[in-house]
């Protein structure tokens with residue numbers, strides 16, 4: 001297996017997807033037994049779906065909140081946290097995952113591109129999103145203390161924009177000219193934008209690009225290196241610190 005050489009002149013941007021959490025027992029979205037096989041995205045992961053049936057949406061996310069809360073980080077998460085300890089501010093982790101396992105493994109420089117299962121916000125007012133680990137009973141709807149509007153998961157749904165501040169953090173890291181950029185995508189099908197385009201942003205600034213994935217992704221051909229395998233097995237052996 002090729003080694004990912006990381007020295008004092010290298011900065012590393014990592015993008016993770018559901019495949020990194022799969023080995024912790026959390027379902028992925030696409031492919032065999034994917035979440036979207038038995039839950040129509042339109043009904044549970046769009047603003048329209050929430051407006052039409054907020055109880056169904058809360059049931060879907062409460063189940064995922066309970067499932068993720070019962071899982072533990074795996075060796076892939078721990079390897080990424082170790083790389084951050086070695087690289088410091090020359091490391092940034094942008095994750096599409098909402099399960100919080102990176103933080104539980106010790107990662108701190110994390111950009112949660114798609115929000116968090118364990119944060120809730122008001123669907124109607126600008127009240128600040130707040131940490132919420134409650135697994136609501138089926139059929140329960142929680143209302144905002146300030147405006148009495150419905151509360152919703154603080155998750156980016158299909159058709160919604162990602163937080164500009166998060167995208168700015170990734171863009172600034174890509175464009176820093178002080179070190180050599182390496183971009184690594186792990187456990188993601190490359191099916192959802194803008195994350196699927198990060199590899200092109202990295203190539204645009206001369207970065208070397210790596211994909212670690214159990215299967216070829218939609219954008220495999222955009223990467224200089226493709227290591228096919230499970231992230232929990234590959235990541236602990238991939239990096240060499242020169």
Ligand code: APR
Nearest residue numbers: 017018019022028029030096187188189213214215230231
């Ligand atoms: N190790 C590495 N890769 C794996 C593993 C594993 N153990 N298990 C699965 N994979 C790969 C699959 O081959 C697949 O390509 O992880 C990828 C998961 O792809 P998706 O299920 O599409 O998940 P993801 O890419 O994270 O989806 C992006 O889409 O549904 C939305 O908002 C949701 O954040 C999600 C976004």
